[in-house]
Amino acid sequence: MRSLAPPPALPEVTVPLMELVHPYYRHYFTGSPDDAHYRVRRYDFGPSPLYLPLVRAYLGTLSAHRDDEYRHLFTLLGSELAANALTHTRSGLPGGTYSLLAQRHRDGITLTCRDEGRPTDRVLGHREREYLAPDPGGLDPSAEAGRGLAMIDALSTRWGDNGQPSHRQVWCHLAYDFADSAWPGL
Numbered sequence: 001m002r003s004l005a006p007p008p009a010l011p012e013v014t015v016p017l018m019e020l021v022h023p024y025y026r027h028y029f030t031g032s033p034d035d036a037h038y039r040v041r042r043y044d045f046g047p048s049p050l051y052l053p054l055v056r057a058y059l060g061t062l063s064a065h066r067d068d069e070y071r072h073l074f075t076l077l078g079s080e081l082a083a084n085a086l087t088h089t090r091s092g093l094p095g096g097t098y099s100l101l102a103q104r105h106r107d108g109i110t111l112t113c114r115d116e117g118r119p120t121d122r123v124l125g126h127r128e129r130e131y132l133a134p135d136p137g138g139l140d141p142s143a144e145a146g147r148g149l150a151m152i153d154a155l156s157t158r159w160g161d162n163g164q165p166s167h168r169q170v171w172c173h174l175a176y177d178f179a180d181s182a183w184p185g186l
Helices: 023-029 049-062 068-088 147-155
Strands: 040-045 098-104 108-114 158-161 169-175
Touching: 023 040, 023 049, 040 049, 049 068, 049 098, 049 108, 068 098, 068 108, 068 147, 068 169, 147 169
Parallel strands: none
Antiparallel strands: 040 098, 098 108, 108 169, 158 169
16 A cells, blocks of 8 residues: 655745635725625635635725724624634634625625534534524623624624524624614713
8 A cells, every 4th residue: 555645844925815816806805985886795715814804805895885983893793703603613624614795785784604614413403403692791801702792792783693503604784874783882
C-alpha cells in the first residue's frame, strides 16, 4: 500500500479581501447608496472570522440607502448573526459556509443568516423543532456569554429562526423607523 506524504506547508500571504469576491458581485461591497437598489440580495461567506470585514462591507452596502444610524445598527445586527454562525455551527469549520440573504421591504430590511447547523446525527422532524431563545441576562455588561441573541432580541424590530438545528436560518427585521427596537431609547 502506498502512503502519501503530507502536503508541504504553504506560506501565509496577505490578499485584499476584494480579490476573493467574483467581479460580478463586487458591487455588493462598495458601500455606495448607488449600489443599494435591490429587492433581494444574497452572498455566501467562508468559515473564517477573517472574512468579517467583508461581511460588514456587504451589510453597509445593503443599508447604504439609509442614514448612518440605521446603517450602523443594521451592520451590528448582521455582524452578530454572522459571528454566531461561525461560533456555534458547522459553518465555522474548515470547508463550511453561511449565507446572508437580505430582503428589502417598504418598512425595513429583513436579514436571514443560513448556516450549516450544529453537528447532529439526525434531522429533527417538524414536531421536534428547537427554537432559539435569548439569554434573559444577556444584556448585562458582566455577562460572559449569551449577549448576541439578547442584543438581536432587544435591537431588532422582530426576529426568529426556523427551529432546525441541522440547517438553521436565523432572521431579523429592522424597521426604517426603529419600531419595536430598544435602539432609540439606549
